[in-house]
Amino acid sequence: MQIYKVGGAVRDRLLGKPVTDIDWVVVGATTEEMLALGYRPVGADFPVFLHPKSGEEYALARTERKSGRGYGGFTFHASPEVTLEEDLIRRDLTINAMAEDNQQNLTDPYHGQRDLEDRILRHVSPAFAEDPLRVLRVARFAARYADLGFTVAPQTLELMRQLSESGELQALTAERSWKEISRALMEDQPQVFIQVLRDCDALRVLMPEVDALFGVPQPEVHHPEIDTGIHTLSVLEQSALHKQPLTVRWACLLHDLGKGLTPTEEWPRHIAHEHTGLKLIKAVNERFKAPKDCQELALLVGKYHTHGHRALELKASTLLELLQSFDVYRRPQRFEEFIVACEMDARGRKGLEQRSYPQADYLRGAAKAAREVAVQPLLEKGLKGPELGEALKRERLKALKVYKENA
Known part of the structure; x- marks a missing residue:
């Protein structure tokens, strides 16, 4: 032995x-x-x-x-x-x-050892092409060791492409796929994982909704990088640079899926992409059976990220609706993750990575103002049930109006 x-x-x-x-x-x-x-x-x-x-x-x-x-x-x-x-x-x-x-x-x-020294990810034998999970694993290793200069050997990338075209990727279970995807997203350079999947045509099979973003233009005034796919990779890169949790990284990957549905004649504008993207985000969530917290945040960020960017302009009533949507009174952490996802979106633009994002603290202050509205005085007035809910809502709206005036 x-x-x-x-x-x-x-x-x-x-x-x-x-x-x-x-x-x-x-x-x-x-x-x-x-x-x-x-x-x-x-x-x-x-x-x-x-x-x-x-x-x-x-x-x-x-x-x-x-x-x-x-x-x-x-x-x-x-x-x-x-x-x-x-x-x-x-x-x-x-x-x-x-x-x-x-x-x-x-x-x-x-x-x-030679391939370690040459910084190459190379398959051991042709039997590599028998296991579709290896496509995801190699892309994950590429993300893990990107900072050391590792690249995928051309012959290995070709085998990965053959696997992508064979239909074998569809045989992977949601659980196995999610395990690799979630681990890859938590690497230091998760955008490399997505790029390698795209290089071997696996992204088109596994996440066609994300793959469809590449080549879709956005207004250059807001997006100097123009390409929506490149923007998505940059947002994911920023989320890793700022050590964000998996929930935020997953939301960053999926936040702009609606732009892939915009008719070409409407490019580079993407009116209502927040709403058109929700069905796609839901489909990707379900395909990989993502954990509930990842699913919820991805949908909320997809729907409301432009609200985050326009936070300073929002009416008090819109601010209140936003806070209610996130249930900030019972789930403050989820709203905080929304705020940082919006910030990553703002930073994931060519040349704007260091920009300030005053919307973040403004939204935190709004949430604090709404949360500090006391319930006890309303209870002492004998209010209960729907009546109490409406009164609480009115008081929170008043607090937000005061907050806006003084912000």
Whole structure:
């Protein structure tokens, strides 16, 4: 029995990055031997065990063969005869197909270390094209290591394009897709993830609503970058630069989908794109079964982001409607995420990345003014039910009018 550290732990150590998760491969062992040593089985499809003390995952060396569509369409074979090289060749990228023993002796049959040095994301073997999830994974790695100068090898990008055209991407489950998308959006350069998906035609398959934004012009006076797709990437980039949470990044990606529906004869204007985009945002939310908080914020940002930009001009009554829509009295955090999404939208424009956004503090002040309206005096007047609700609304409107006058 020989035990090796494999995959990301080896890759990140060689890159000088922090090693968080460690995967282990066991060569020359049987399931019975692992159980006898106290390892606990967890793998349903193939033999994976938890170490009796550390709880880390140890997998028996295995080979795999394509047997159906999608990420799960494989049969696995694990036995003591499977070599380390045979286990490594089934992995996606050369930089993930290295192993080291407990003396840090490197086993690198597919030249992953060389590709690390050359900053290339390259597939290990033609079997790469058998797993559609790898399209998303490679795009995610491109986003993760973009700051180090990594690019996708042309031959690998071509295999990703073949997968995109094969219909295999449609076989991915919403859960598996969302796991990769959400992780990619939380990388330092999530816009690279979207760009790589577009480069291999996967964006057109997975998110045609986002892909449709590229080539759609906007008024240059507001959008020096002109292209709506480029603007979307820039907004996503700003959300990462400002360390925004997943909810905000997801909303930033989807906020302008309505512009993809504007008839060409109306370009570069996009009248009512906020409302036309809602059905598209809803469709993307449902396709990937995004978490509820991501879904809700994406829809609200899509509908109201232009309100955010025009905050200083809004009537007190419109301001109140906006605050009510977000339920700022019970869910203040959601309104705060809306505000920062609007700010990212304003900054995601060529040459305007450092612009100030006074609307943010103005909206925060409006929310504070509305929240500070006391309910107790109205209760003491004997008001209740719908009558109380209307009276509270009137008092909040008065408070917002005062706020506007003094702002």
